[in-house]
Amino acid sequence: MTSTFFLVLRRAVLSLPILLGVLLFTFMLVRVGNNDPVGMLAGPTASAKEIDAIRAAYKLDQPVLVQFVEYVKLVFKGDLGMSWLSGKPVLGELLMRLPATLELVLLGSLVGGLVGVWAGMQSALNANRRFDHWSRFLSLLGFGMPTIFLGLALIFVFFFLLQWAPPPMGRIDLMINSPKLVTGSYLIDSLIAGDRAAALSAAGRLVLPCLVVAIVFAAPLIKQTRAIALDVMASDYVRYARAAGLPKPMVRRMIWRNASVPVLTYGATELTALFGAASVLELIFSWGGVSQFGLTAILKGDFAVVQGYVLLMSVIAIVIFAITDLLILKLEPRAAAGAR
Amino acid sequence: MSGAPGLAAPLLRVHDLHVHFVARDRFNHLRTARALNGVSLQIRRGQIFGLVGETGAGKSLTAHAVMQLLREPARRVKGEIRFEDQDLTELTEDAMNRLRGDRIAMVVQSPKTSLDPLTRVGEQIARIHRVHRKASEPQAREKALQMLRAVGIPDPESRAQAWPHELSGGMAQRVLIAMALVNDAQLIIADEPSTGLDVTVQAQILDLLRDTVRTRQMASLLITHDLGVVAQYCDQVGVMFAGSLVEAGPVAEVFTRPRHPYTRHLLDSSPDRIVLGQSQNRAGTAPDLYNLPPGCPYQNRCARVQQVCRGPLMDLPEDADHGVRCHFPEAA
Amino acid sequence: MNSPSAPALPDVPSGMGQLWRRISAIARSTPTGSIGLVIIALFALLALFAPWLAPFDPVKPFPTSVLARPGTQFLVGTDGNGMDVFSRTIYGARYAFGIAVPVLLFGLVVGVPIGLYAGYRGGWVDEITLRVMDAIRVFPSIILALAIVSATGQSLANVVLVIGMLDVPVFARLVRAEVLAMRAGGFVEAAVNAGNPTWRILFVHLLPNCIRGAMAQMPIRMAWAVRVSATLAFIGVGIQAPTPEWGAMIRQGADYMISGEWWVSIVPGVALVTLIIGFSMFGDGLEELLDPRRQKGSR
Numbered sequence: 001m002t003s004t005f006f007l008v009l010r011r012a013v014l015s016l017p018i019l020l021g022v023l024l025f026t027f028m029l030v031r032v033g034n035n036d037p038v039g040m041l042a043g044p045t046a047s048a049k050e051i052d053a054i055r056a057a058y059k060l061d062q063p064v065l066v067q068f069v070e071y072v073k074l075v076f077k078g079d080l081g082m083s084w085l086s087g088k089p090v091l092g093e094l095l096m097r098l099p100a101t102l103e104l105v106l107l108g109s110l111v112g113g114l115v116g117v118w119a120g121m122q123s124a125l126n127a128n129r130r131f132d133h134w135s136r137f138l139s140l141l142g143f144g145m146p147t148i149f150l151g152l153a154l155i156f157v158f159f160f161l162l163q164w165a166p167p168p169m170g171r172i173d174l175m176i177n178s179p180k181l182v183t184g185s186y187l188i189d190s191l192i193a194g195d196r197a198a199a200l201s202a203a204g205r206l207v208l209p210c211l212v213v214a215i216v217f218a219a220p221l222i223k224q225t226r227a228i229a230l231d232v233m234a235s236d237y238v239r240y241a242r243a244a245g246l247p248k249p250m251v252r253r254m255i256w257r258n259a260s261v262p263v264l265t266y267g268a269t270e271l272t273a274l275f276g277a278a279s280v281l282e283l284i285f286s287w288g289g290v291s292q293f294g295l296t297a298i299l300k301g302d303f304a305v306v307q308g309y310v311l312l313m314s315v316i317a318i319v320i321f322a323i324t325d326l327l328i329l330k331l332e333p334r335a336a337a338g339a340r
Numbered sequence: 341m342s343g344a345p346g347l348a349a350p351l352l353r354v355h356d357l358h359v360h361f362v363a364r365d366r367f368n369h370l371r372t373a374r375a376l377n378g379v380s381l382q383i384r385r386g387q388i389f390g391l392v393g394e395t396g397a398g399k400s401l402t403a404h405a406v407m408q409l410l411r412e413p414a415r416r417v418k419g420e421i422r423f424e425d426q427d428l429t430e431l432t433e434d435a436m437n438r439l440r441g442d443r444i445a446m447v448v449q450s451p452k453t454s455l456d457p458l459t460r461v462g463e464q465i466a467r468i469h470r471v472h473r474k475a476s477e478p479q480a481r482e483k484a485l486q487m488l489r490a491v492g493i494p495d496p497e498s499r500a501q502a503w504p505h506e507l508s509g510g511m512a513q514r515v516l517i518a519m520a521l522v523n524d525a526q527l528i529i530a531d532e533p534s535t536g537l538d539v540t541v542q543a544q545i546l547d548l549l550r551d552t553v554r555t556r557q558m559a560s561l562l563i564t565h566d567l568g569v570v571a572q573y574c575d576q577v578g579v580m581f582a583g584s585l586v587e588a589g590p591v592a593e594v595f596t597r598p599r600h601p602y603t604r605h606l607l608d609s610s611p612d613r614i615v616l617g618q619s620q621n622r623a624g625t626a627p628d629l630y631n632l633p634p635g636c637p638y639q640n641r642c643a644r645v646q647q648v649c650r651g652p653l654m655d656l657p658e659d660a661d662h663g664v665r666c667h668f669p670e671a672a
Numbered sequence: 673m674n675s676p677s678a679p680a681l682p683d684v685p686s687g688m689g690q691l692w693r694r695i696s697a698i699a700r701s702t703p704t705g706s707i708g709l710v711i712i713a714l715f716a717l718l719a720l721f722a723p724w725l726a727p728f729d730p731v732k733p734f735p736t737s738v739l740a741r742p743g744t745q746f747l748v749g750t751d752g753n754g755m756d757v758f759s760r761t762i763y764g765a766r767y768a769f770g771i772a773v774p775v776l777l778f779g780l781v782v783g784v785p786i787g788l789y790a791g792y793r794g795g796w797v798d799e800i801t802l803r804v805m806d807a808i809r810v811f812p813s814i815i816l817a818l819a820i821v822s823a824t825g826q827s828l829a830n831v832v833l834v835i836g837m838l839d840v841p842v843f844a845r846l847v848r849a850e851v852l853a854m855r856a857g858g859f860v861e862a863a864v865n866a867g868n869p870t871w872r873i874l875f876v877h878l879l880p881n882c883i884r885g886a887m888a889q890m891p892i893r894m895a896w897a898v899r900v901s902a903t904l905a906f907i908g909v910g911i912q913a914p915t916p917e918w919g920a921m922i923r924q925g926a927d928y929m930i931s932g933e934w935w936v937s938i939v940p941g942v943a944l945v946t947l948i949i950g951f952s953m954f955g956d957g958l959e960e961l962l963d964p965r966r967q968k969g970s971r
Binding site: 236237239242247257334 | 407409437438439440441442445446448450453454455456457458459467468471472503505519
Binding site for chain 1: 814925937944
C-alpha cells in the first residue's frame with residue numbers, strides 16, 4: 001500500500017527536526033559550563049594520545065558549529081564514541097543491552113496496559129459504585145508509590161518474607177548458562193533453544209520487575225481512561241445514540257471506540273515515561289539492561305555513554321510517538337482532515 | 341386543546357408532569373429545583389405542536405422526560421406520559437428503548453456533534469434500521485439510501501460514505517431527520533432543530549419536517565424559542581414559563597388573542613413593539629427554580645398580580661380549545 | 673445535543689460567621705481532598721518542628737547500635753551507620769518540602785508567564801514555545817534530570833532547578849490553553865482595544881482567570897517533585913550521605929532488604945509514599961471542587 005508507505009515516510013521526515021534538537025541537547029550536555037568536552041569524553045584514565053585522538057575525531061579545535069556538524073555526521077555513521085569505562089564503542093554496548101530493557105518494559109506495559117485500560121473503562125461504566133471506588137483507590141496507591149519503593153517492597157515481601165521470588169540479581173540464575181543469542185531476551189531465546197531450565201529461571205526473574213512496571217503503568221492509565229470514558233459517555237453523540245434506542249452493547253462499543261484514540265495518545269506518553277521508571281528498576285534488580293548501563297555511566301561520569309544513552313532514549317520516544325501518530329491516522333477519520 | 345369533539349385519541353398525552361432536580365451544591369447542601377410543575381399537553385396525528393418559552397423554562401426537559409431520558413439529578417416525581425395509549429412511565433427500560441428510534445424519534449440542536457464521529461453517515465442510519473427492524477445488511481443499506489433521498493440529500497450513494505465532520509450543519513440535520521424517519525416514527529420530537537443553521541437552511545429543514553408530518557400523518561413536538569417559526573410551522577402552541585405550561589391552543593388563536601400575561605409579554609417583546617412602549621409587564625431575570633414562590637410562577641413579573649395568585653394554581657383545562665393557567669386571563 | 677442542564681444553584685451567603693460552616697461543608701463534600709490536606713499538614717508540622725520532635729540528632733551515629741532492631745530505645749531501629757531511623761525520617765520531611773516548594777515556585781514563576789505570553793501572542797512565538805515545551809514534556813523525566821544534574825554538578829540547588837524546569841512545560845501548557853479559550857471568547861481583543869498595555873493584560877486581566885486550572889495541578893506537581901527528588905537521591909545524584917533525605921535513606925537500606933533489616937528502607941519509604949499520596953489526594957479533591965460542572969449541579 002503506497003499510501004501507508006508515504007505516510008510513514010512523511011512521519012519520518014517530520015521527526016528529523018526533533019532528532020536534530022535532541023542531538024543539539026546531547027551535544028551541549030558535555031559542553032555545559034564551558035567545560036572542555038575532552039575531559040568528559042575521555043575520562044580520567046585517558047592517555048595523552050587518546051586525548052589527542054578524541055580532539056581530532058570531534059574536531060574540538062574548530063568553532064562550535066563545525067564541532068556540531070562533525071558530531072551529527074559521526075552519529076549518523078553510527079559512531080557514538082568510546083566508553084572510557086569499558087573501552088568499547090558506545091553504540092555496541094548500548095545495543096547489546098537494549099533487548100533486556102525492551103523485554104522488561106514491553107512485557108510490563110502490555111500487562112499494565114490491558115489491566116489499566118480495562119479497569120478504567122469498567123470504572124467509568126460503573127461510576128461511583130464499589131468497583132469504581134476500589135479501582136480509584138488502587139490507582140491512587142499505584143500513583144503514589146515511587147518505583148524505588150515499590151520495587152524494594154515487593155522484593156521484601158516476595159523474596160525475603162514469602163521466599164517465592166528468586167533473588168533480585170540479574171535476569172537468570174547464575175548457575176545456569178544463558179541461552180544462545182537470538183533476540184537478546186533470555187526468555188525468548190531459551191524457549192527457542194528448548195532449554196527448559198533457562199526458560200523457567202528467566203521467567204521467574206521477570207515476574208517481580210514486570211509486576212512493578214505493570215503497576216506503575218496501570219495506575220495513571222486507570223485514572224485517565226476513566227476520565228476519558230466519562231467524557232465520551234457524556235458527549236452529545238452517546239446521548240443521541242441512547243435517544244435513538246441503540247442497544248446497550250452497541251452504545252458500549254461506541255464508547256470504547258471513541259475513547260480509544262485519546263487513551264492511545266495518553267498511553268504513548270506514559271510509555272515513554274515508563275522507560276524512566278524502568279531505569280530505576282534495572283538498578284534495583286541488577287537487570288543488565290541499557291538503562292542500568294546508562295545510569296551507571298551518569299554516576300561515574302562516562303559521558304560518551306551518557307550522550308549515547310540519552311540519544312537512544314530520545315529515539316525510542318520519537319519512534320513511539322511516530323507509531324502512535326500513524327495508528328491514530330488509521331483510526332481517526334478527523335485526523336486526516338487536519339493533516340497539513 | 342382537543343380540537344373538534346369525536347376525533348381519535350391523541351398520539352401523545354402528557355398529564356401533570358413534575359420533574360425535580362436534586363443536587364448538592366459546593367457546600368454539600370441538598371437543593372431541589374422544581375424544574376417542571378404540572379405540564380400537560382396533547383398532540384394529535386398530523387399536528388405540529390410548538391413549545392415555546394425562554395431558556396430554562398423547561399422545554400427541552402419536557403422532551404427528555406417524554407423520551408424517558410432523564411438522568412440524575414433530574415427525576416420525574418409525578419405525572420403520566422401516554423403514547424399510543426401506553427403509559428411510557430410504566431415501561432421497562434428495554435421496552436422503552438425499543439420505542440426510541442422506532443416509533444418515537446428525536447431531532448436535536450447540534451446535529452454535527454450528535455453523530456458518532458467514527459462511523460460513516462450511511463451506516464449510522466442503517467444501523468438504527470437494523471437494530472429496530474432486524475433488517476439484513478443490504479436491506480438496511482438500501483433503506484438508508486432511500487432515506488437520504490427522502491430528506492433531499494443529493495447523490496446519496498457517495499454522501500452515505502461521508503464522515504460526520506465532513507458534513508455541513510444543514511446536511512447533518514437532514515441526516516438526523518433521516519435517522520428519525522428510517523423506522524417510520526409516529527412522533528418526532530424536534531428540539532431546536534433549526535437553531536444555529538443559516539436562515540435559508542432553517543426554512544428548508546422546517547419545510548421538510550412539516551411535509552413529512554403531513555404526508556405520513558405523524559405528529560411532531562417542535563421546541564423552539566423562535567415565535568416566528570411557531571407562527572409559520574405549527575398548528576398548536578404551548579407557552580412555557582418557569583417549568584409550567586401557562587397557555588396552550590391553536591397558533592392563530594393564541595398569537596392573536598393571547599390570554600396569559602406572559603404570552604402577551606412574549607408577543608409584545610418583538611423589537612418594534614418594545615420601541616412603541618406597548619408592553620406593560622416587567623421584564624426580568626429568569627425565576628430561580630430552587631426557590632419558586634408558591635402559586636403562579638409569574639407573580640413577580642405580572643402587572644395584574646393579586647393575593648390569590650400566591651395560592652395554588654389551577655391545572656391547564658384539558659378539553660378546552662384554548663387553555664390558560666391564570667387567575668386573571670385576558671378575555672377570550 | 674444539549675441535554676437540559678440543571679438550573680444554576682443560588683449563591684451562598686457570605687460573612688465571617690458562616691466561614692467555619694462553609695469550610696466544614698466543603699471538607700465533607702470531598703473526603704479525599706480533606707484526608708490529603710490533613711496528611712500534608714501533618715508532614716509540614718513534622719518538618720517545621722523536627723528538632724523538637726526527633727528523639728535523636730539525625731546524623732549522630734551510635735556505633736554500638738548499628739542496625740538495631742526497632743525497639744524501646746530506637747523506635748524504628750538504626751541504619752548501617754548506627755543513626756536513628758526515626759529521627760532521620762522526621763528530618764527527611766524537611767528535605768521533601770524543601771525541594772517540593774521551591775520546585776513548585778520555580779515552575780509557576782517561569783511556566784505561567786511563558787504560557788500567558790505564548791497564548792496571548794499566538795503566531796510563531798506560540799508555535800515554537802509549544803514545540804519546546806512538548807519536547808521537554810515527553811522525554812522520560814528521570815533520565816533527563818539525571819543527565820543534566822550530573823553534567824552541571826551535583827548540588828541541591830541544581831536538583832531543584834532541574835526538577836523545576838521539568839514542571840515549567842506543565843504549567844505553561846495549562847495556562848496557555850486557558851488563555852486560548854479566553855481569546856476565543858473575545859476577552860483579549862476587548863482588553864487590547866481598551867488600550868491596556870501588554871503587561872497589564874497579561875497579569876491583571878488574564879492571570880486571575882487562567883490560574884484556576886493551574887491550581888488543581890499544584891499539589892500533583894508537588895507530589896511528583898517529592899517523588900522524583902527521592903528517586904534521584906536513590907540513584908545517587910544530588911544528595912550525599914549522611915543527609916537524612918528519604919530517597920538516600922532508601923538507597924542505603926536497599927542492600928539490607930535482602931538480609932532482613934527491613935526498617936532502614938521501609939520506614940522512610942512509607943513516609944515518602946504517604947506524603948506523595950497525601951499530595952495526590954489533595955490534588956484530586958481540589959480538582960473535584962474546582963470542576964465547574966460540580967457547581968452547576970451537574971447533568
